[in-house]
Amino acid sequence: MTPAEMNTAAATDALMSVRGLSKSYGGLKAVNSVSLDIRRGEVVALVGDNGAGKSSFIKMLAGVMVPDEGSIRIEGHDVRLSGPTDARKHGIETLHQHxxxxxxxxxxxxxxxxxxxxxxxxxxxxxxxxxxxxxxxxxxxxxxxxxxxxxxxxxxxxxxxxxxxxxxxxxxxxDVKLLIMDEPMAALGVDEGRKVLELINSLRAKGLAVLIISHNLEHVFTVADRIAVMKNGNLVDVVETAGVDHDQVVSMIVSGRPVNTTQH
Ligand SMILES: Nc1ncnc2c1ncn2[C@@H]1O[C@H](COP(=O)(O)OP(=O)(O)O)[C@@H](O)[C@H]1O
Ligand SMILES: [Mg+2]
Known part of the structure; x- marks a missing residue:
């Protein structure tokens, strides 16, 4: 088992369990069989270079795009999200850049x-x-x-x-269970970004799950419990933030290979 597989297999208490999610645009596989669990009261950061497939992945969770393959379970139930209204019904909300x-x-x-x-x-x-x-x-x-x-x-x-x-x-x-945010701090100054991080922290303390895409690794390390890395549509690994350093995350983003981490 890869560390990513162990990570998802270990999470039986997941709010959302995604398995084998794939999406192609014509001949391009933008998301290739990605599996990820998100627990209550957890902030997961999704990182990767431009074109890694991050936005395509969350669009499927937000109901904006229908997956070609794979399953999404929410609180143990398989769901089909065929629109943002469906996602909302299941407690998933997405903060868009506009x-x-x-x-x-x-x-x-x-x-x-x-x-x-x-x-x-x-x-x-x-x-x-x-x-x-x-x-x-x-x-x-x-x-x-x-x-x-x-x-x-x-x-x-x-x-x-x-x-x-x-x-x-x-x-x-x-009532929201999972808040998804695509680059929420990108357009904000340093102090402003910090306030949004504080808000995310307070949402986590109230039991919400947050999935956040960010290019800013400093923010990621400040706010995320776990970091999911994607490259070329593939999930490279999901690691505990406390078990990795900045350079290891950069290395995963660039090489597309997991690093040896101190976590289980
Ligand atoms: N609507 C689309 N039609 C065709 N190709 C797309 C579309 N959206 C994204 N892509 C391509 O899919 C890949 C993944 O893109 P995206 O999910 O936006 O990645 P990221 O958010 O990590 O930058 C890229 O190669 C991108 O060019
Ligand atoms: Mg994107």
Missing amino acids: LGLIDVFNVQENIFLGRELQTRRFGIFPTLDRASMRKQTLDLLERIGLKLPAIDAPVRSMSGGQRQSVAIARLLLE
């Missing part, structure tokens, strides 16, 4: 976008229930441990990191 916020709307308007709460004025006229949406927004921010300076200001006036936090909060309004 955040999907409306600039002139404030925090609660963005969070409730498309699912606004209504009430009836004088028991007759349907009207937006701003008070409930505001209260639920504050509860949500409290629940995920997110502090924002002003929730009534248009998100246009916020920093990149704050906007991203709003986009994340928006995904977490409903």
